[in-house]
Amino acid sequence: MKSAVKPLPKGPKGSFFFGCADKLKNQPLEFLTDCRNQYGNIVPFKVGPFPVLFLNEPEFMHTVLVTQAHNFTKDAAIKNNRAFFGQGLLSSEGDLWKQERRLASPSFNHKSLELYGQIMIEHTQKMLDRFVDGQTIEIQKEMMGLTLGIAAKTLFDSEITKDNSEFVSALIDAQKYLADRMNNPLLLLLPESVPFPTNIHLLEAIKKVDTVIFKLIDERRNHTEGKHDLLSTFIALKENQENSGLTDKLIRDEVFTLFFAGHETTALTLTWTLYLLASHPDVAANLVHELNTVLRGRLPEVTDYSALTYTEKIIKESMRLRPPVWAIGRENIQDCLIGEYEIKKGTAVILSQWVMHHDKRFYDSPDSFKPERWTPEFTHNLPKFAYFPFGGGPRTCIGNGFAMLESVMALSAIMQKFSLELEPGQNVKLLPAVTLRPEKDLRLRLHKR
Numbered sequence: 001m002k003s004a005v006k007p008l009p010k011g012p013k014g015s016f017f018f019g020c021a022d023k024l025k026n027q028p029l030e031f032l033t034d035c036r037n038q039y040g041n042i043v044p045f046k047v048g049p050f051p052v053l054f055l056n057e058p059e060f061m062h063t064v065l066v067t068q069a070h071n072f073t074k075d076a077a078i079k080n081n082r083a084f085f086g087q088g089l090l091s092s093e094g095d096l097w098k099q100e101r102r103l104a105s106p107s108f109n110h111k112s113l114e115l116y117g118q119i120m121i122e123h124t125q126k127m128l129d130r131f132v133d134g135q136t137i138e139i140q141k142e143m144m145g146l147t148l149g150i151a152a153k154t155l156f157d158s159e160i161t162k163d164n165s166e167f168v169s170a171l172i173d174a175q176k177y178l179a180d181r182m183n184n185p186l187l188l189l190l191p192e193s194v195p196f197p198t199n200i201h202l203l204e205a206i207k208k209v210d211t212v213i214f215k216l217i218d219e220r221r222n223h224t225e226g227k228h229d230l231l232s233t234f235i236a237l238k239e240n241q242e243n244s245g246l247t248d249k250l251i252r253d254e255v256f257t258l259f260f261a262g263h264e265t266t267a268l269t270l271t272w273t274l275y276l277l278a279s280h281p282d283v284a285a286n287l288v289h290e291l292n293t294v295l296r297g298r299l300p301e302v303t304d305y306s307a308l309t310y311t312e313k314i315i316k317e318s319m320r321l322r323p324p325v326w327a328i329g330r331e332n333i334q335d336c337l338i339g340e341y342e343i344k345k346g347t348a349v350i351l352s353q354w355v356m357h358h359d360k361r362f363y364d365s366p367d368s369f370k371p372e373r374w375t376p377e378f379t380h381n382l383p384k385f386a387y388f389p390f391g392g393g394p395r396t397c398i399g400n401g402f403a404m405l406e407s408v409m410a411l412s413a414i415m416q417k418f419s420l421e422l423e424p425g426q427n428v429k430l431l432p433a434v435t436l437r438p439e440k441d442l443r444l445r446l447h448k449r
């Protein structure tokens with residue numbers, strides 16, 4: 001028998017014109033947490049005239065991301081930033097997305113990751129060679145540089161050096177202005193071409209990044225032989241198969257997307273992890289014990305991954321406590337049921353890693369950093385989507401394995417060489433932009449072991 005459809009429960013009202021836009025813009029983590037605490041696991045509210053539904057029940061999230069994924073597209077934050085994302089893997093839909101995902105997948109399989117592992121370690125080693133005993137570093141900046149260099153080399157067989165520092169600063173600027181647009185519901189609803197200062201700066205930065213990417217594509221066009229990186233694969237396919245549907249613009253979108261999605265999230269995972277280790281010397285000591293036991297003084301290798309179990313638990317716990325992607329948005333394209341609730345076409349849906357990962361139903365002492373909690377039994381009993389740093393379903397992060405390998409390799413190489421001390425006097429605040437960053441860069445002092 002079909003169960004009865006229930007009306008949606010109550011949610012916060014917000015102001016007459018803007019609904020809850022202000023709260024969502026200014027204090028999204030607190031606002032969404034309050035929504036969960038006050039209204040429960042399905043919370044409707046409005047942003048301006050637009051209906052939004054915040055879901056906070058693993059089963060509902062499974063419906064949106066897996067069983068009824070076909071009823072949902074990416075949300076306005078992605079759709080209204082086409083100059084930035086283009087039609088790359090993160091933002092495309094339908095058959096184009098399927099084709100892109102099929103093309104990119106081999107670059108993220110087990111065999112490819114084995115090759116990347118060596119590059120990840122070499123790049124980390126090069127960074128560590130620059131560091132000296134007693135030095136204070138801005139950790140987010142260093143981690144961004146590290147992961148950008150690794151993404152460029154592994155996926156596009158290209159080096160990020162001082163010569164392309166303009167590219168790096170333009171990419172950082174583009175990300176900053178994108179965050180400004182995403183955090184301002186008014187800007188987000190207007191096309192990027194409307195000449196507000198944020199939009200003008202964003203388009204300028206994208207243009208600079210694009211110039212470098214198109215040059216890279218042009219240069220590579222005649223040199224794909226013997227190359228197996230993702231860029232060469234795309235170009236070879238375009239040149240050799242008339243019906244591939246690939247254009248230079250589409251290749252640009254893919255490269256841009258992978259630079260963007262492929263470095264900042266992992267850089268933030270490493271940044272938060274190193275910060276948490278500096279603040280939890282007991283956990284750092286257990287980590288060093290594992291490194292000494294498994295590596296016995298030599299550099300980590302890809303094959304060490306499975307033995308570095310505590311290191312992996314630290315990364316998992318860090319992404320629970322400080323999820324680099326703190327929320328995912330969707331929009332439903334036809335009326336559908338979530339649980340017993342009917343959701344009307346055109347409703348924006350928010351799923352939040354931040355709120356879910358701090359939920360007392362699933363985690364005891366949810367605000368504490370406790371890597372030990374990740375026993376196989378705990379992991380087995382945790383409902384799917386009570387922990388989802390990489391999303392889930394067909395649009396799950398393609399770089400999940402890449403990011404885990406990179407984080408474990410880089411963390412073990414860093415912690416093997418240096419112990420960390422938080423520079424005193426820092427008031428560490430969260431900045432939930434597109435990703436969850438520290439509001440100001442964190443300064444850590446390094447001590448050689």
Ligand code: HEM
Pocket residue numbers: 089090091101151257258261262263265266269323324325328329388389390391392394395396397398399400402403
């Ligand atoms: C700790 C690091 C990372 C985190 C937390 C993360 C998180 C996520 C999440 C939550 C999604 C799903 C977004 C949605 O459903 O709307 C996603 C998608 C994606 N990620 Fe990651 N990511 C990470 C690293 C990477 C890396 C290293 C790469 C590439 C080198 C990458 C490339 C992508 C791409 C291309 C997509 C879109 C996939 C698709 O729609 O088919 N990510 N990521």
